[in-house]
Amino acid sequence: MRREWSVAIAIGALAAALALVAPSYFSAENLRDIFLVNMPVLVAAIGTTLVILTGEIDISVGSAFAVCSVAAGVAAKAGMPTALAGLTACAVGAAAGAVNGALVAYAGIPSIVVTLAAMVALRDGLRWTTQGAWIADLPPRFQWLGVAQSTFPVVAGLASGLLVVAFAWAMRNLAAGRAVYATGSNAQAARLASIDTAFVKLAVFTAGGALTGLAALLNSVRFNQIPSNTGIGLEMKVIAAVVVGGAAITGGRGTFTGTVLGVMLLGAIGPALTFFGVSAQWERALQGAIILAAVTVDAARAGLSRTALVGA
Amino acid sequence: MPSRILLAALGIEAVVFAAIAPNFATVANVFEVMRLSVEVGLLAVAMTPILVTGGIDLSVGAMMGLAAVIFGAAYRDWSLPIGMAAAAALLAGCGGGVLNAALISALDIPPLIVTLGSLSLFRGLAEGITHGATNYSGFPPTVLRIGQGYLWGIVPAQLPILLAIVLAYAIVLHRSVIGRAWYAIGFAASGARYAGIPVARRVGLAYVLSGLVSSLAAIVYVAHLGQARADAGTGYELDAITAVVLGGTSVFGGRGTIWGTLGGLFAIAVLQNGLHLAALPSELIGVLVGTLLIGTIAIDRMRRRSRALGGRLQEEDTIVRNSQVAVLCAAVIAGALIVAGTNVWLVRSIESNVRGAGAAVPASRRAHRPVVAVMPKAKGDPYFVSCRAGAEEAAQELGVDLIWDGPTSLDAAKQNELVENWITRGVDVIAVAVENRAAISTVLRKARERGIRVLTWDADAEPDARDFFVNQATAEGIANALTDEAARLLGGAGDFAIITGALTAANQNEWIAFIGKRVSEKHSGLKLATIRPSDDDRDKAFAETQTILKVYPSVKLMMAISAPAVPGAAEAVRQAGRSDVRVIGLSLPNINKPYVHAGVVQTVVLWNTRDLGYLTVYAGALAADRKLPAGTRAIEAGRLGAISIRGSEIVLGPPLLFNKENIDRFDF
Numbered sequence: 001m002r003r004e005w006s007v008a009i010a011i012g013a014l015a016a017a018l019a020l021v022a023p024s025y026f027s028a029e030n031l032r033d034i035f036l037v038n039m040p041v042l043v044a045a046i047g048t049t050l051v052i053l054t055g056e057i058d059i060s061v062g063s064a065f066a067v068c069s070v071a072a073g074v075a076a077k078a079g080m081p082t083a084l085a086g087l088t089a090c091a092v093g094a095a096a097g098a099v100n101g102a103l104v105a106y107a108g109i110p111s112i113v114v115t116l117a118a119m120v121a122l123r124d125g126l127r128w129t130t131q132g133a134w135i136a137d138l139p140p141r142f143q144w145l146g147v148a149q150s151t152f153p154v155v156a157g158l159a160s161g162l163l164v165v166a167f168a169w170a171m172r173n174l175a176a177g178r179a180v181y182a183t184g185s186n187a188q189a190a191r192l193a194s195i196d197t198a199f200v201k202l203a204v205f206t207a208g209g210a211l212t213g214l215a216a217l218l219n220s221v222r223f224n225q226i227p228s229n230t231g232i233g234l235e236m237k238v239i240a241a242v243v244v245g246g247a248a249i250t251g252g253r254g255t256f257t258g259t260v261l262g263v264m265l266l267g268a269i270g271p272a273l274t275f276f277g278v279s280a281q282w283e284r285a286l287q288g289a290i291i292l293a294a295v296t297v298d299a300a301r302a303g304l305s306r307t308a309l310v311g312a
Numbered sequence: 313m314p315s316r317i318l319l320a321a322l323g324i325e326a327v328v329f330a331a332i333a334p335n336f337a338t339v340a341n342v343f344e345v346m347r348l349s350v351e352v353g354l355l356a357v358a359m360t361p362i363l364v365t366g367g368i369d370l371s372v373g374a375m376m377g378l379a380a381v382i383f384g385a386a387y388r389d390w391s392l393p394i395g396m397a398a399a400a401a402l403l404a405g406c407g408g409g410v411l412n413a414a415l416i417s418a419l420d421i422p423p424l425i426v427t428l429g430s431l432s433l434f435r436g437l438a439e440g441i442t443h444g445a446t447n448y449s450g451f452p453p454t455v456l457r458i459g460q461g462y463l464w465g466i467v468p469a470q471l472p473i474l475l476a477i478v479l480a481y482a483i484v485l486h487r488s489v490i491g492r493a494w495y496a497i498g499f500a501a502s503g504a505r506y507a508g509i510p511v512a513r514r515v516g517l518a519y520v521l522s523g524l525v526s527s528l529a530a531i532v533y534v535a536h537l538g539q540a541r542a543d544a545g546t547g548y549e550l551d552a553i554t555a556v557v558l559g560g561t562s563v564f565g566g567r568g569t570i571w572g573t574l575g576g577l578f579a580i581a582v583l584q585n586g587l588h589l590a591a592l593p594s595e596l597i598g599v600l601v602g603t604l605l606i607g608t609i610a611i612d613r614m615r616r617r618s619r620a621l622g623g624r625l626q627e628e629d630t631i632v633r634n635s636q637v638a639v640l641c642a643a644v645i646a647g648a649l650i651v652a653g654t655n656v657w658l659v660r661s662i663e664s665n666v667r668g669a670g671a672a673v674p675a676s677r678r679a680h681r682p683v684v685a686v687m688p689k690a691k692g693d694p695y696f697v698s699c700r701a702g703a704e705e706a707a708q709e710l711g712v713d714l715i716w717d718g719p720t721s722l723d724a725a726k727q728n729e730l731v732e733n734w735i736t737r738g739v740d741v742i743a744v745a746v747e748n749r750a751a752i753s754t755v756l757r758k759a760r761e762r763g764i765r766v767l768t769w770d771a772d773a774e775p776d777a778r779d780f781f782v783n784q785a786t787a788e789g790i791a792n793a794l795t796d797e798a799a800r801l802l803g804g805a806g807d808f809a810i811i812t813g814a815l816t817a818a819n820q821n822e823w824i825a826f827i828g829k830r831v832s833e834k835h836s837g838l839k840l841a842t843i844r845p846s847d848d849d850r851d852k853a854f855a856e857t858q859t860i861l862k863v864y865p866s867v868k869l870m871m872a873i874s875a876p877a878v879p880g881a882a883e884a885v886r887q888a889g890r891s892d893v894r895v896i897g898l899s900l901p902n903i904n905k906p907y908v909h910a911g912v913v914q915t916v917v918l919w920n921t922r923d924l925g926y927l928t929v930y931a932g933a934l935a936a937d938r939k940l941p942a943g944t945r946a947i948e949a950g951r952l953g954a955i956s957i958r959g960s961e962i963v964l965g966p967p968l969l970f971n972k973e974n975i976d977r978f979d980f
Contacts, residue, residue: 103606118602121602128595132693136906225903281442281443
């Protein structure tokens with residue numbers, strides 16, 4: 001839980017500074033807006049956490065997000081009810097994830113290679129088929145999942161909260177969850193303990209793809225049109241949130257609490273800098289510096305405690 | 313050595329393109345391919361030892377941006393001699409490398425996290441130094457010669473730099489103690505430490521060198537384009553990693569060669585070049601590179617496994633069971649079917665938007681039909697998609713062959729590459745919507761020297777680099793129309809905020825400058841509260857607008873000057889229920905119709921993009937038939953009627969203002 005505390009402290013420091021300089025940041029309206037903007041990132045980050053826990057990586061999330069968004073829009077336009085359109089998005093995401101997973105688990109190709117290829121191919125494939133056209137004239141019941149605009153944040157909050165809690169619980173208490181950790185900690189040992197590590201990897205990529213589809217749906221329903229070039233750079237946002245949240249990129253270590261905190265920190269920084277009145281030109285540099293500072297402090301502390309241990 | 317599979321792929325590419333792409337198999341084209349791979353090649357070569365140690369460096373592209381900006385600033389702003397400026401850039405590269413190295417090897421933070429963070433940091437510093445807008449040009453000819461000149465009339469001048477770096481790296485990696493240490497670390501870092509290798513120092517060295525080589529690549533890039541901007545090298549890290557991995561370097565470390573990387577680099581470069589020469593659409597590149605990557609590595613892995621099986625059964629995971637192969641094949645086929653299925657579905661549902669996309673690909677050069685090659689700034693952009701419809705209309709009407717291709721996202725270097733390829737292919741007319749004025753002019757002049765008629769459209773190059781400029785509206789005209797409209801809606805006084813595209817977007821920055829000028833000259837009651845970027849992303853424009861509305865409650869008008877940003881800003885205003893805030897901007901009618909009708913968006917400023925595409929091809933066809941000599945005063949352009957020419961500018965007409973009354977009459 002070490003890294004989780006570092007991130008929580010960073011969020012606390014940011015919140016304290018905001019409370020002093022720009023207390024209006026904490027208006028219910030602003031918090032709701034920030035939550036809605038970052039909720040798709042959170043849902044996609046759950047999937048990426050699973051993938052990273054097994055020691056793999058998925059950088060095709062942004063491209064898959066775009067494909068799923070367009071799929072959901074096309075399905076809704078074809079007259080499907082919103083639930084079915086959502087399922088379509090999840091299914092398309094799961095299929096893309098399953099192909100990635102199969103290539104990683106059964107063909108033994110490194111995940112960064114597989115998903116790099118998927119990222120480029122899906123993005124350019126989508127550009128080719130849509131020719132950049134947006135999906136417009138969506139049926140009115142598609143927006144806000146058919147509920148009122150004011151109730152949507154509640155629905156979305158409950159849905160994503162439930163999802164996080166369910167995954168956190170399952171990863172702790174179910175055999176399947178432990179198998180994910182075991183695969184990421186030491187695949188060889190896990191195999192000897194009769195865990196089908198290849199299947200575990202296929203499963204996490206598929207689940208990650210389905211969650212990307214869900215994220216795409218939750219994002220698409222906030223608007224009445226779907227751009228076909230959406231989600232560019234989403235994979236970097238998601239991966240940054242997960243690793244800042246303390247998940248080890250080598251697998252086997254990381255929690256959903258950490259991921260939630262990571263999404264919170266990175267999602268809060270952007271608007272916070274505007275509230276502080278920082279000019280947009282320096283924003284990206286500050287974001288990079290904050291990420292580096294967070295992980296450096298953490299690593300330095302780990303180094304100190306290690307020295308202390310050796311000294312004792 | 314590159315794997316035999318990769319060499320075979322390269323061979324197949326060469327044979328196929330020699331058959332279908334005009335002028336592919338010529339010495340000049342071979343050198344051109346090499347010239348275009350120098351920058352990515354430098355990054356890829358420096359990336360190889362990093363992957364060999366089991367690390368990764370995602371910050372190389374951003375480092376290029378920072379080094380390019382420092383190079384430009386040192387020469388132009390700090391008036392250092394050019395040699396010192398180059399030294400400053402290299403020093404910055406070293407510094408960035410040292411930062412990465414320190415965090416990775418001294419503090420033991422995973423390289424992926426460190427370089428992900430420093431990617432933002434470096435790119436952000438570059439944007440901060442230039443305020444996103446400054447654009448350093450006017451470099452001395454000695455520098456430009458490095459990027460644009462030829463040695464002995466045929467060898468690109470930057471090629472020796474790549475060769476030198478390749479040789480240096482090959483010697484260090486394959487013939488020195490340091491190289492052996494890198495491999496040992498990649499196999500087992502702790503084992504390497506017990507063998508007495510200073511692991512932290514050796515790993516750090518690879519990152520410092522990578523930073524240094526990235527800044528060298530930045531200097532070559534600046535010399536090539538004649539311009540230094542904060543967005544130099546965007547996305548190059550992925551191109552470099554793709555080349556290295558395609559060359560057989562394992563991302564787990566311990567395996568890989570410089571020669572393999574070169575193989576990977578050229579496999580991609582030849583593919584791009586061949587597709588451009590054959591006038592196949594650029595989007596195919598992504599799909600084919602992805603396939604190539606998976607295919608080569610999968611076959612390579614399979615072969616290794618079967619070899620391992622032929623020897624002795626080593627590890628459990630080297631056994632491929634038939635059932636696993638069956639599962640794999642089934643998964644791949646199922647995935648392909650699903651993707652194909654959704655695509656067919658997609659195409660059918662949006663068919664009305666895609667007008668004769670296939671017509672753009674002439675199978676071969678038919679006799680005496682002039683070939684007009686038209687390049688948008690970015691292919692997927694809805695703005696240019698609507699221009700294309702008009703271009704195709706004119707091509708059909710006049711019986712010319714139209715090649716419509718361009719970068720898939722804004723990228724000045726890719727534009728140059730494509731023009732080079734069109735020169736090699738031998739087209740009759742080239743018409744470019746210029747992304748970067750200084751960068752493209754050299755290569756356009758080269759096209760003119762070869763007897764190709766050159767037009768620019770949408771945005772201009774240097775006047776001596778083209779015959780005519782098809783001008784839809786001047787930057788000043790657009791800025792004035794927007795500012796006057798804002799003043800009218802605000803009743804002459806009030807605060808407004810601007811949502812721009814990327815902070816580095818040249819067009820938008822020019823408009824912003826003219827908007828500021830117009831405000832101070834004519835509408836002193838207006839006050840610009842803030843400028844926020846949207847990166848041409850609707851969702852980001854939405855989030856930025858939400859924040860602006862809260863932080864600057866006095867803002868009563870949002871001015872969005874990037875096509876996807878207008879609906880984003882409008883949606884934010886609508887959801888916030890702020891009916892007191894007006895939204896105007898520069899965008900396309902179709903994506904804004906719902907908001908204009910709902911009264912959220914008051915005015916969209918644009919010209920008729922369809923007519924712009926139509927006029928461009930019309931002028932191109934006239935130029936191809938030599939019916940457009942310099943000094944022409946007016947042309948008869950089909951359904952557009954008489955179009956006047958001012959100097960060398962073919963003027964489309966004043967910008968259009970779309971509002972509730974007229975927006976339904978336009979469909980693009």
